[in-house]
Each structure stands twice: as C-alpha cells, then as structure tokens.
Amino acid sequence: MKMKRLALTVLLLMSARLVPAQNIDKTLSFQYQGMQIQAPKFRARITLAPMMKLIGGEMVYSEAAGVWALGFSDHLIQISPERKLLLIDGELMEADEMPLSAPDGVAVSLSYLQHYVLAPFGLHLEKIPSGYAIREGASFGSPLVIHPIIADFGETTTMVLALDEAAEATVETDDKGHILVHFPRNSPRLDLSRRFESRNILSIQAGHNSVEIVPAAGIGVISKNFLHSPERVVLELGKVRPTPSPAPEQAPPPPRHRQGPPIVVIDPGHGGPDTGALGPKGLAEKQLTLSVAKKLASRLRNMGYAVRLTRTKDEARALSDRVALANRLEAAIFVSLHVNSSTARSVRGAETYYMSLDQKASDAAAQSIAEVENAVSGKKRSSASGLDLILWDMAQSEVLNESAALALDIQLRLNTLLGIKDRGVKQAPFVVLTGATMPAALVEIGFLSNPGEAAQLESNSHQQELAEAIASGIRDFLGSR
Amino acid sequence: MKTRLLLILLSLVVLVGFLAWLLFLRPEAVIKKPLPKDVIEQPTPTPAPPQRAVLLFAGSDGLLHPELRQIPLPVERDERVRVLVHALLEGPRGRLVPIFPYRAELLGVFVDLHDRAFVDLSPPDTAPGGSTMECNLVYGVVNTILLNTDLKAVQLLFGGREVESLGGHLVLSRPLSLNKAFIGQ
Numbered sequence: 001m002k003m004k005r006l007a008l009t010v011l012l013l014m015s016a017r018l019v020p021a022q023n024i025d026k027t028l029s030f031q032y033q034g035m036q037i038q039a040p041k042f043r044a045r046i047t048l049a050p051m052m053k054l055i056g057g058e059m060v061y062s063e064a065a066g067v068w069a070l071g072f073s074d075h076l077i078q079i080s081p082e083r084k085l086l087l088i089d090g091e092l093m094e095a096d097e098m099p100l101s102a103p104d105g106v107a108v109s110l111s112y113l114q115h116y117v118l119a120p121f122g123l124h125l126e127k128i129p130s131g132y133a134i135r136e137g138a139s140f141g142s143p144l145v146i147h148p149i150i151a152d153f154g155e156t157t158t159m160v161l162a163l164d165e166a167a168e169a170t171v172e173t174d175d176k177g178h179i180l181v182h183f184p185r186n187s188p189r190l191d192l193s194r195r196f197e198s199r200n201i202l203s204i205q206a207g208h209n210s211v212e213i214v215p216a217a218g219i220g221v222i223s224k225n226f227l228h229s230p231e232r233v234v235l236e237l238g239k240v241r242p243t244p245s246p247a248p249e250q251a252p253p254p255p256r257h258r259q260g261p262p263i264v265v266i267d268p269g270h271g272g273p274d275t276g277a278l279g280p281k282g283l284a285e286k287q288l289t290l291s292v293a294k295k296l297a298s299r300l301r302n303m304g305y306a307v308r309l310t311r312t313k314d315e316a317r318a319l320s321d322r323v324a325l326a327n328r329l330e331a332a333i334f335v336s337l338h339v340n341s342s343t344a345r346s347v348r349g350a351e352t353y354y355m356s357l358d359q360k361a362s363d364a365a366a367q368s369i370a371e372v373e374n375a376v377s378g379k380k381r382s383s384a385s386g387l388d389l390i391l392w393d394m395a396q397s398e399v400l401n402e403s404a405a406l407a408l409d410i411q412l413r414l415n416t417l418l419g420i421k422d423r424g425v426k427q428a429p430f431v432v433l434t435g436a437t438m439p440a441a442l443v444e445i446g447f448l449s450n451p452g453e454a455a456q457l458e459s460n461s462h463q464q465e466l467a468e469a470i471a472s473g474i475r476d477f478l479g480s481r
Numbered sequence: 482m483k484t485r486l487l488l489i490l491l492s493l494v495v496l497v498g499f500l501a502w503l504l505f506l507r508p509e510a511v512i513k514k515p516l517p518k519d520v521i522e523q524p525t526p527t528p529a530p531p532q533r534a535v536l537l538f539a540g541s542d543g544l545l546h547p548e549l550r551q552i553p554l555p556v557e558r559d560e561r562v563r564v565l566v567h568a569l570l571e572g573p574r575g576r577l578v579p580i581f582p583y584r585a586e587l588l589g590v591f592v593d594l595h596d597r598a599f600v601d602l603s604p605p606d607t608a609p610g611g612s613t614m615e616c617n618l619v620y621g622v623v624n625t626i627l628l629n630t631d632l633k634a635v636q637l638l639f640g641g642r643e644v645e646s647l648g649g650h651l652v653l654s655r656p657l658s659l660n661k662a663f664i665g666q
Contacts, residue, residue: 066589067589083588083589083601083641084641085589085591085601085638087593089594090593091593091594197652197654197655274608274649276610276611276648276649277610277614278610285610285611338612339610340611340612340614341609341610341611341613342543342614342617343539343578343579343581343617344540344542346541347541347543347613351612351613353612356660423543426616426663427660427662428612428620428660428662428663429652430612430650430651430652431645431646431649431650431651431652432649442650444612444613447543447611448610448611449611449614
C-alpha cells in the first residue's frame with residue numbers, strides 16, 4: 001500500500017510539474033476573435049503556421065523559390081527563412097532580423113511578427129495576462145513606412161523622407177555628425193525599393209525610433225522642412241561650416257575662378273588592402289597603376305599642366321574621396337587608371353570608360369523628387385526644385401559629352417601610338433567617376449589576366465609608353481577646348 | 482475498501498491526464514502534427530514549355546556573347562529569373578567562357594512592383610579584379626535577365642546585402658538597366 005501511495009505521489013508531482021513547464025517554455029498563448037491557440041516556440045521564436053491559421057490567413061511554401069507566402073485580407077507577404085529581405089505587398093523591405101527555418105515552416109520573434117506580419121495585415125499585438133491578443137487596426141508605436149528619395153543637385157543633396165502617414169518628427173545632428181530624424185511615436189521602416197546614390201550621403205538606416213543618416217565628411221543639414229499632403233520630411237544637405245579649429249594653418253580654399261594652368265587629377269586605382277587584379281606572377285594592379293600614374297604626372301607637368309595624384313603611395317583611399325579631391329580643386333579633368341582582367345585569358349588591349357548615369361534610374365529619382373515636391377502647389381520649394389532639376393540635368397549632360405570626348409581622345413592615342421588592339425570606349429556607371437563635375441574617364445591600360453600582356457605591363461619602358469599615350473590624349477582634349 | 486477505491490479512481494484520473502498530455506500538449510507532438518492541407522499545399526506550378534533563352538557568357542574578345550539554349554522558362558517572373566541565373570551559374574556549353582570568376586550560388590530572387598528584379602548572389606571570397614571581369618559578371622546577369630523577361634532593371638545583392646560595388650568599379654547600389662555596350666557583335 002505504501003508503495004502504491006509513493007508511486008501515486010511521484011506521478012502526481014511529475015504531471016503537476018510537466019504541464020505548466022511546457023506551457024511557459026514551449027508555447028505562447030494567442031487570442032484572436034474569441035479563439036485561442038498555444039503557438040509552439042522554436043528557438044525563442046514563434047512559429048507562424050498556427051498564427052496564420054488562427055487569423056484565418058493562408059500560408060503557402062514555394063519550394064522552388066524558397067519563399068513562404070502569407071496571405072490575409074488582400075495583403076501578401078513573402079518571407080525567406082534566414083534572410084532579412086522580404087516583400088510586403090510587392091515592396092522590398094529589409095527587416096531588423098532574420099526569420100528562422102522551423103520544423104513546420106518559419107519562426108519569427110514577437111517584434112518581427114508585430115512589424116512585418118501583423119501590421120501589414122492591419123492587425124496588432126496586445127499583451128494580456130494569459131499571453132497576447134491579436135486585435136484589428138494599427139497599434140500605438142506601429143511601424144511607419146518611410147520612402148527615402150534622394151538626389152544630388154550640384155553641391156547639395158535633397159533628401160525627401162516620404163511618410164505613409166502623418167507622424168511627429170524632429171531632426172538633430174549628433175556629436176559624430178550623423179543626422180538623426182526622430183519619430184518618437186513610431187518605429188520607422190525603410191522602403192528599400194527606391195535605390196539612391198549621393199555623393200553627400202554614405203548610408204541611411206532605420207533604428208528603433210529614428211532614421212540615421214550618415215553624411216560624407218563636412219556635410220550637414222542646411223535646411224529642414226516638415227511638409228504635409230503628402231506627409232514628408234525634406235532635408236537639404238550640403239557643406240556646413242566646420243567647427244573652428246585651434247590650428248590656424250588651414251589650407252586656403254581654391255579661388256572660385258582659379259588662375260593658372262589647368263589641373264589634371266590622376267587617380268591610381270585601388271591601393272592598400274585593395275590590391276585590384278593580380279597577375280600570374282602576383283603583380284598587383286595597385287602597384288602598376290601607381291607606377292604609371294607617377295610617369296603620367298611627370299609627363300603632364302612637362303607639358304605645363306598642374307597635376308595632383310589621389311594617392312602617392314600604397315594606401316587605401318575611399319572611392320568617393322578620389323573624385324571629391326578633383327571637385328575641390330576645380331580640376332579640368334579627372335583620369336582614373338586601372339589594369340584589367342577577364343575570365344577569358346586571351347583578351348588583351350586597352351579600353352577607356354566614361355560615366356553612364358543609367359538615365360532611366362536618374363530620371364526616376366529626379367521624377368520622384370519632382371512628384372513629391374510638386375504635390376504641394378505653391379509651396380516655396382516647388383518652383384526652385386524644378387529649376388534645379390533642369391540645371392542639374394543640363395550640367396550633367398554637358399559633363400557627360402565632354403567625358404565621352406576625353407575618353408575617345410585617350411583611347412585613340414593608346415591605339416595609334418602603341419598599336420595595341422582597340423577595345424573602344426564604353427559607358428557604364430562607375431563608382432569612382434560618380435559625382436565628377438568635370439570631364440572624367442577611367443582607363444584600363446591592359447589585361448593582367450593575359451600572361452603575355454602582364455609581362456609587358458611589368459616593363460618600365462612599356463609603362464612609359466602608356467603614360468606618353470595617355471598624356472597625349474589628355475593634351476589633345478584640353479587643347480581642343 | 483473505501484480508500485482502495487479512492488486510490489484506483491485517483492490513479493485513473495492521473496493516467497488519463499498523462500495520456501492527454503502525451504497526445505495533445507507535448508510540444509514535439511504539436512510540431513510534428515501535420516498542418517492542414519490548405520496550409521502546406523504547394524502552389525500549382527505553371528507549366529513551363531522549353532523556350533529559346535538568350536544566355537550571355539564571355540567571349541574570347543572579353544565581351545558578352547549570346548548562347549541560345551532551349552530551357553523551360555516559367556511564366557512567373559521571379560521563377561523565370563531564377564531559371565536564367567541558374568543557367569548562367571552552370572556556365573556555357575559551347576565555346577564561350579563563364580562570367581563568374583568564382584563558384585557563386587543564387588541565394589534569392591525578388592521582383593518588386595516597379596518591374597525590378599533583385600538577385601541575391603553569394604559573395605566572392607576576394608573581389609574579382611578588373612573592370613571587364615566585373616562588367617561581364619554584372620551585365621552578364623543583368624542583360625540576360627532583361628533580354629528574356631519584361632523586367633526593366635536588375636539589382637545585384639551579395640550575401641543578402643546591397644553593396645556599393647563588387648571590385649571597386651561598377652555602381653551596384655541601384656538597379657541597372659540594359660547595357661548593350663558589353664555585348665559583342
């Protein structure tokens with residue numbers, strides 16, 4: 001009898017301990033319209049399948065695409081496990097975290113569930129004593145979708161943060177010079193479907209209650225406007241007066257209309273840990289570009305030009321800093337030197353590139369700004385930005401035409417003086433040519449992937465010939481202006 | 482007698498409770514429980530008859546050249562992009578040269594409402610050097626997709642991230658449109 005009592009006691013204790021334990025650690029209670037489920041947890045996340053079943057939504061997996069499609073009330077969310085990117089009603093978003101692959105589909109955190117699943121469905125989570133209730137409508141602190149639209153106009157950049165709904169916002173600059181747009185009552189979410197490229201903005205990212213904009217050195221907020229219909233924050237960024245430095249010896253700014261010989265800025269490609277292409281014997285592109293650049297600089301100085309190199313030794317230089325130097329010096333031209341390589345080992349010869357704006361993308365960015373700005377008729381920036389757009393477009397077109405002429409002049413000299421194979425002049429959106437306000441070209445002097453040409457490129461005399469040819473092309477171009 | 486009866490009843494209650502826990506509440510049982518058919522049902526794939534696809538690979542002149550291949554091209558745009566990129570990753574079957582200088586994998590494809598495809602590739606261990614290598618890789622993928630779909634632009638992502646550039650040459654921080662300058666005659 002005693003044994004039976006003991007066994008019974010043990011059994012009771014086990015069942016009493018086990019059932020609550022699994023409720024606390026393994027599942028979470030969710031309620032929706034009077035129904036309740038215990039959603040199983042997976043690695044501290046909630047599995048989505050029971051949640052979708054609870055709200056009456058659909059969840060389908062496409063094995064070929066590796067994507068879970070969640071449908072509810074005419075909304076569609078596509079999630080890839082282990083990926084931050086997701087599509088919400090066709091808009092590409094980047095979440096703060098990745099969903100995990102779970103035994104029955106995909107598991108997400110409560111925050112992800114709230115921001116990227118329930119909010120797009122017009123639902124929100126509410127904490128209740130037994131767990132969470134899913135309610136209709138947006139909650140306080142609901143995610144605010146922000147569509148950043150950015151375009152450079154000369155030296156300044158206009159950034160429009162178009163908001164999906166009205167939101168309280170403030171703008172401040174922290175001690176690192178980063179610009180913080182605070183949304184105290186919302187959690188911002190950036191729409192990444194519109195790409196941007198700006199010489200004044202290095203990055204933009206959404207934080208908990210703010211959007212952080214990292215500007216280039218010396219760039220800050222010139223003006224800020226909070227506009228309505230449509231709701232948006234408009235920031236104008238540009239050069240701001242630097243904090244007075246105790247060191248009196250600051251280099252004087254170049255005169256607006258500088259006198260003296262034209263300045264040619266030569267950019268030896270790559271440098272530092274960025275070796276660029278490697279030859280069969282380990283010769284690095286960064287060494288060759290620096291060697292040819294020094295020879296080219298010497299030849300150009302003999303021709304009477306003022307020359308500046310973006311680097312004079314093996315060191316890393318940000319791509320944006322290279323053309324920024326040319327802009328700051330008001331250089332006449334900017335030439336970036338590179339050495340080529342190809343998966344096809346037999347390819348040899350020189351080729352010259354100039355910038356492509358990828359007109360469709362540029363037009364789309366400019367059009368977006370115009371659309372948002374023109375939405376408010378009579379507002380003070382509407383007419384100004386329209387004029388800015390036209391002037392900016394005209395200036396860019398002129399620079400591009402001149403860049404094409406510069407590239408052609410250099411390529412012709414490389415062809416005729418060296419008798420090397422003409423690989424022609426091509427147009428593509430190159431990072432190092434982005435933002436140049438003067439004619440600019442990128443010269444690939446030969447192929448390191450071709451063993452014969454690589455050996456030729458190593459020779460001092462061949463490098464001197466290349467420098468002569470490029471210098472002659474530059475003189476042809478500058479002499480014809 | 483009364484005590485024995487009470488004990489038997491109690492034991493029965495406990496056993497029934499334990500069995501119920503095993504069957505319905507144990508977490509493994511919930512996870513392994515098959516989902517309703519409407520939740521796990523696969524979408525019916527659109528039949529994809531083989532069609533002539535234009536795949537761009539590198540030629541001996543360093544430019545991109547077409548290889549025509551009969552492959553099943555799905556109607557769904559993201560699926561079609563996936564098939565095309567897989568064909569590029571497999572490499573050419575004729576005299577042309579692969580555009581990928583490293584063993585790349587396709588990690589994901591997204592198509593947005595603005596007719597733009599976002600192709601996520603595994604990143605290289607070291608950046609491919611040389612404009613031609615980079616242009617062939619980038620425009621091999623971009624042009625192949627745009628020549629075989631009604632999409633307007635393609636952006637390459639690497640390792641799930643937007644990158645400024647792959648090897649310090651082309652701007653990859655935005656979608657690119659068709660560029661025929663890199664396609665040979």
